[in-house]
Amino acid sequence: MTLTDIKHKKLVDWVNEIAKMTTPDNIVICNGSQKQYDELIELQVNSGLCVRLNEEKKPGCVLFDSDPSDVARVEKRTFIAAPTAEEAGPTNNWIDPAELKATMTGLYTGCMKGRTMYVIPFSMGPLGSPISKLGVEITDSAYVVNNMMIMTRVGDKVLELLGTDGEFIPCLHSVGKPLQEGETDGGKWPCAPMDDKYISQFPATREIWSYGSGYGGNALLGKKCLALRIATVIARDEGWLAEHMLILKVTSPEGESKYVTAAFPSACGKTNLAMLIPTIPGWKVQTIGDDIAWMKPGADGRLYAINPEAGFFGVAPGTSAQSNYNALAAASKNTIFTNVALTADKDVWWEGIGYDAPGEVIDWNGNPWTQNKADKSQKPAAHPNSRFTAPAGQCPCIAEEWEDPNGVPVSAILFGGRRPSTIPLVHMARNWNHGVFLGSIVGSEVTAATLDVKAGTIRRDPFAMLPFCGYNMGDYFKHWIEVGAAAPSADVLPKIFYVNWFRKTAEGKWLWPGYGDNSRVLKWVFECCNGTAKTVDTPIGIMPTVDAIDRPEGVTEEDMKALLTVDVDGWLKEVEDIRTNHYPKFGSHLPQELAEMLDTLEASLKASK
Ligand code: GTP
Numbered sequence: 001m002t003l004t005d006i007k008h009k010k011l012v013d014w015v016n017e018i019a020k021m022t023t024p025d026n027i028v029i030c031n032g033s034q035k036q037y038d039e040l041i042e043l044q045v046n047s048g049l050c051v052r053l054n055e056e057k058k059p060g061c062v063l064f065d066s067d068p069s070d071v072a073r074v075e076k077r078t079f080i081a082a083p084t085a086e087e088a089g090p091t092n093n094w095i096d097p098a099e100l101k102a103t104m105t106g107l108y109t110g111c112m113k114g115r116t117m118y119v120i121p122f123s124m125g126p127l128g129s130p131i132s133k134l135g136v137e138i139t140d141s142a143y144v145v146n147n148m149m150i151m152t153r154v155g156d157k158v159l160e161l162l163g164t165d166g167e168f169i170p171c172l173h174s175v176g177k178p179l180q181e182g183e184t185d186g187g188k189w190p191c192a193p194m195d196d197k198y199i200s201q202f203p204a205t206r207e208i209w210s211y212g213s214g215y216g217g218n219a220l221l222g223k224k225c226l227a228l229r230i231a232t233v234i235a236r237d238e239g240w241l242a243e244h245m246l247i248l249k250v251t252s253p254e255g256e257s258k259y260v261t262a263a264f265p266s267a268c269g270k271t272n273l274a275m276l277i278p279t280i281p282g283w284k285v286q287t288i289g290d291d292i293a294w295m296k297p298g299a300d301g302r303l304y305a306i307n308p309e310a311g312f313f314g315v316a317p318g319t320s321a322q323s324n325y326n327a328l329a330a331a332s333k334n335t336i337f338t339n340v341a342l343t344a345d346k347d348v349w350w351e352g353i354g355y356d357a358p359g360e361v362i363d364w365n366g367n368p369w370t371q372n373k374a375d376k377s378q379k380p381a382a383h384p385n386s387r388f389t390a391p392a393g394q395c396p397c398i399a400e401e402w403e404d405p406n407g408v409p410v411s412a413i414l415f416g417g418r419r420p421s422t423i424p425l426v427h428m429a430r431n432w433n434h435g436v437f438l439g440s441i442v443g444s445e446v447t448a449a450t451l452d453v454k455a456g457t458i459r460r461d462p463f464a465m466l467p468f469c470g471y472n473m474g475d476y477f478k479h480w481i482e483v484g485a486a487a488p489s490a491d492v493l494p495k496i497f498y499v500n501w502f503r504k505t506a507e508g509k510w511l512w513p514g515y516g517d518n519s520r521v522l523k524w525v526f527e528c529c530n531g532t533a534k535t536v537d538t539p540i541g542i543m544p545t546v547d548a549i550d551r552p553e554g555v556t557e558e559d560m561k562a563l564l565t566v567d568v569d570g571w572l573k574e575v576e577d578i579r580t581n582h583y584p585k586f587g588s589h590l591p592q593e594l595a596e597m598l599d600t601l602e603a604s605l606k607a608s609k
């Protein structure tokens with residue numbers, strides 16, 4: 001198919017307009033076929049941008065190494081170009097849309113010289129579903145095309161759905177590295193210097209302009225840019241929720257199933273929880289999604305969740321047969337690896353894969369690397385934010401209803417983050433608005449998933465949406481309250497929980513083993529939904545009694561007490577921090593309901609002393 005075969009005038013005009021500005025050598029329309037996928041991989045193998053892995057061990061897999069400067073999302077270079085700074089809110093970077101467009105037009109002018117422009121029609125959500133959204137990404141990166149073909153539904157079918165005048169979200173992307181006459185990438189990952197990178201959302205016109213990065217959420221524009229930043233704006237206008245959440249199905253030994261969503265910040269355990277293998281007999285967990293959930297009220301008032309994605313862009317380090325067998329199995333074939341290490345027999349290796357590096361490997365920078373466990377300062381062979389891009393359908397525990405266009409009814413919503421102290425293993429909100437309060441105060445240690453904020457420091461990451469909300473976060477809190485208020489009754493709404501798998505001892509050891517043992521917490525959540533859980537009322541909310549959750553191996557009763565006791569002084573510090581550093585940022589956009597919740601929390605904590 002060529003551009004002249006496309007019957008959608010607005011789309012053709014837009015492609016022509018972008019081609020005129022960016023001056024690519026040629027234009028390719030992506031039809032989503034395996035043949036096209038293979039040809040693009042072949043092209044990149046031949047030009048040295050990636051290597052094909054061992055066909056017996058990892059059939060259909062390739063490994064890319066990115067530029068060392070282009071390894072994660074860049075929050076400082078991410079912009080919500082709403083008409084006013086106030087609409088973007090205190091947590092987003094804002095540039096006036098006209099000014100930003102002028103700057104970026106300058107960068108885009110001639111930026112695809114020497115390259116091919118790919119036009120990728122894609123659907124977020126099952127093809128043809130009434131709740132799916134269609135997008136078209138223009139990119140000059142074949143890597144982006146291959147990744148988008150795994151992460152979204154791409155191709156002719158989308159063009160058919162678009163017809164002559166269907167609605168689509170235009171997503172423009174360039175790596176920002178034009179080639180001079182006769183110049184090639186020479187096997188090096190193309191991208192632009194940091195100060196030229198822009199990941200821009202224009203919420204009023206629902207456009208995405210991304211320049212200078214080829215990595216993950218910066219470049220696969222269906223994911224964070226469309227399915228979160230732009231979708232939050234659409235969801236606000238239409239009365240639903242676009243969230244940074246996994247979706248799982250948990251089934252009890254009695255055969256009763258419930259659906260649970262969970263919002264944890266980047267690299268804080270969504271993929272792992274979504275695919276966990278329970279350590280408690282008879283329980284089963286299956287996956288609907290691992291990163292993004294769109295939740296809409298159904299006719300019965302319940303919230304129904306769909307996974308808008310078609311693949312997993314998962315964190316590689318720490319993924320082992322022990323910690324996440326299902327993710328490894330999903331990524332065992334037809335997978336794109338980025339920034340992991342390459343073994344001598346052309347397999348992949350990373351820190352926490354479950355076995356030592358087999359002899360000398362090639363690290364993510366392309367250098368020979370031999371594991372030296374005695375050397376604590378040895379740099380990792382795989383980048384901490386190295387990733388696998390795997391088709392969701394290959395996951396052994398994918399739920400059969402994962403592509404149900406109607407979504408699945410949600411019984412429980414979890415919030416969480418990495419908190420070495422203070423936050424207990426689990427507590428339940430008293431009601432919907434209290435749950436919104438808990439979402440609004442989420443804090444977490446920063447991880448390697450964002451490049452320009454120091455990893456390890458704790459920051460507030462409300463709803464795990466800090467880098468992903470397309471409008472004023474204070475108004476987003478309000479929207480959550482309104483979604484609750486619009487429900488026909490409180491009992492159709494999901495129950496809301498706050499979990500923390502990341503408590504540490506004074507010596508810095510994990511207090512809770514996590515992973516499969518998190519099923520023990522899911523069981524308590526399940527019981528709370530049925531009204532059969534053993535609970536105790538505390539100043540911070542409803543908690544399990546110390547014997548309500550079966551202890552995993554190696555966790556003493558003492559540990560369990562530490563995990564489930566309210567640290568009153570720690571929480572008072574938390575309140576103080578929220579009161580002075582967090583809530584004031586939102587000014588008049590902070591819902592009164594949340595300010596009152598904070599007062600109530602403080603009073604209950606003080607009364608309990
Ligand atoms: P994004 O894709 O960035 O949104 O991340 P994610 O939330 O899906 O995180 P993921 O499940 O990939 O986990 C990131 C890291 O956290 C991995 O290194 C995991 O091994 C580690 N992790 C996940 N679950 C647990 C847990 O229960 N306990 C501990 N200690 N670590 C965990």
Ligand code: SPV
Pocket residue numbers: 072073215216217218223224265266267291313449450
């Ligand atoms: C995240 O950072 O939350 C991710 C990876 O899921 S990326 O797609 O790069 O945003």
Ligand code: MN
Pocket residue numbers: 244265266267291
């Ligand atoms: Mn994510």
